[in-house]
Amino acid sequence: MDGTVLVADDDRTIRTVLTQALTRAGCKVHATSSLMTLMRWIEEGKGDLVISDVIMPDGNGLDALPRIAKMRPGLPVIVISAQNTIMTAIQATEAEAFDYLPKPFDLPDLMKRSSKALDQKRRAPKVVVTPRDAGDDLPLVGRTAAMQALYRLVARVMNSDLPVLITGESGTGKSLIARAIHDFSDRRSLPFVVAQSADLQGVDGPSTLLAKARGGSIVFDEVGDYDDDTQARVVRMLDLLGDNAPRIMSTSQVDLSARMEGGGFRSDLYYRLGGVTLHVPSLRERVDDIPLLAEHFLSRGERDIGTVRRLSSEAGELVRAYSWPGNVRQLENAIRRLLVTASESEIARGEVELILGNQPAAEPRAGMGVAMGEGEKLSASVARHLKRYFDLHGGQLPPPGVYQRILREVEMPLIEIALDATAGNQAKCADLLGINRNTLRKKITDLDIRVTRRRKLM
Numbered sequence: 001m002d003g004t005v006l007v008a009d010d011d012r013t014i015r016t017v018l019t020q021a022l023t024r025a026g027c028k029v030h031a032t033s034s035l036m037t038l039m040r041w042i043e044e045g046k047g048d049l050v051i052s053d054v055i056m057p058d059g060n061g062l063d064a065l066p067r068i069a070k071m072r073p074g075l076p077v078i079v080i081s082a083q084n085t086i087m088t089a090i091q092a093t094e095a096e097a098f099d100y101l102p103k104p105f106d107l108p109d110l111m112k113r114s115s116k117a118l119d120q121k122r123r124a125p126k127v128v129v130t131p132r133d134a135g136d137d138l139p140l141v142g143r144t145a146a147m148q149a150l151y152r153l154v155a156r157v158m159n160s161d162l163p164v165l166i167t168g169e170s171g172t173g174k175s176l177i178a179r180a181i182h183d184f185s186d187r188r189s190l191p192f193v194v195a196q197s198a199d200l201q202g203v204d205g206p207s208t209l210l211a212k213a214r215g216g217s218i219v220f221d222e223v224g225d226y227d228d229d230t231q232a233r234v235v236r237m238l239d240l241l242g243d244n245a246p247r248i249m250s251t252s253q254v255d256l257s258a259r260m261e262g263g264g265f266r267s268d269l270y271y272r273l274g275g276v277t278l279h280v281p282s283l284r285e286r287v288d289d290i291p292l293l294a295e296h297f298l299s300r301g302e303r304d305i306g307t308v309r310r311l312s313s314e315a316g317e318l319v320r321a322y323s324w325p326g327n328v329r330q331l332e333n334a335i336r337r338l339l340v341t342a343s344e345s346e347i348a349r350g351e352v353e354l355i356l357g358n359q360p361a362a363e364p365r366a367g368m369g370v371a372m373g374e375g376e377k378l379s380a381s382v383a384r385h386l387k388r389y390f391d392l393h394g395g396q397l398p399p400p401g402v403y404q405r406i407l408r409e410v411e412m413p414l415i416e417i418a419l420d421a422t423a424g425n426q427a428k429c430a431d432l433l434g435i436n437r438n439t440l441r442k443k444i445t446d447l448d449i450r451v452t453r454r455r456k457l458m
Helices: 011-022 036-043 061-071 086-095 109-119 133-137 145-157 176-182 205-213 226-241 256-261 268-273 289-305 313-321 327-341 347-356 379-392 403-419 427-434 437-446
Strands: 002-007 028-032 049-053 077-081 099-102 162-169 193-196 219-220 248-250 277-279
Touching: 002 011, 002 036, 011 028, 011 109, 028 036, 036 049, 036 061, 036 277, 049 061, 061 077, 061 086, 077 109, 086 145, 099 109, 099 145, 099 437, 145 277, 162 176, 176 193, 176 219, 176 248, 193 205, 193 256, 205 219, 205 226, 205 289, 226 268, 256 268, 289 313, 313 347, 327 347, 403 427, 403 437, 427 437
Parallel strands: 002 028, 002 049, 049 077, 077 099, 162 248, 162 277, 193 219, 219 248
Antiparallel strands: none
């Protein structure tokens, strides 16, 4: 590797590591913690490659990219950032960065990209239109390789006219990816229309849909669930698209290729929709992103309802270990409940266990919720809840003391309901439960149960 590299990062350790690695590779290196110094070097004509952080003490590295392009057309810039969101990747791509890497980065990978940047001329710059800040609320957060690869692909396809098929399990954020592609594309000022199967029914269904889109974007939501007639309508609609055609996107949580091979999905529709396929990974495929997402939702709660909460280390470990069958949506709902139900600013492990223990084992589809049936025995219902309790530990055994913890969870509501049924009369309650009165009093004290007396007994 040959050339002069300008490194700008306010972290001394990163500057040192990059300087040593690039020097060993044969490069000359100028390193600084100041964006102002970096811009002066560029203006003076120094450097064949820039490696820059985003957040600097005296400015923003992304904001400086258009100025760098204007001063030194063709100078490649690799952006590194601890802001591991889709916004950073998209903004870096829009601002014509040569490449983008999240922190913490893989040093051999960065060296490989640096070598490529030095060997290849940067493409001609273009006018950058900064999109509105609609992405601030998108929980498309992640530093894992799977999410970073998805971010880069989204940034590459957002201004193309190719149809996009977005696949992934329920709750992974497929619709958010579609929305991001639209909001940061050249069509951002035009309508974004999500089409359900019902929107395509009737003689005027497809034409009404096109009229709503007005050259913007149409997303066929969960297209794998469309029946044969609806699929045929979509094919005919796509065949009649004219010059002012909308961008076509679709989402599916089922494997369309497998369904097509089984005769359940039209091959002509599959090939019309699958210009580019984006797979949104499940949380099980990006476990390291779970703490980032949890923190994101906690921060959102602080902003929206003014409630400041944080996970204890034990609670955070449990959240990370849980399988999250409902993916990001289930995680968000669980954090929202914890924001409301947690008794202290630091959320304890037991509070997380209680929330997760009451969640369904898998996110049910509409009309398929899991509830205790009319004829179901109490033991069967308890068994389901206990199985969830063990499952939420991610294949590991729960902490010792399960027996007493479970008994406490069962005893408390049982005694509370029995006391309520006997109007708070402890003698009657002990008799109802079949235990000694002194034993009942001890349990009331140990479990911190509040006893309220009423006049009338049941």
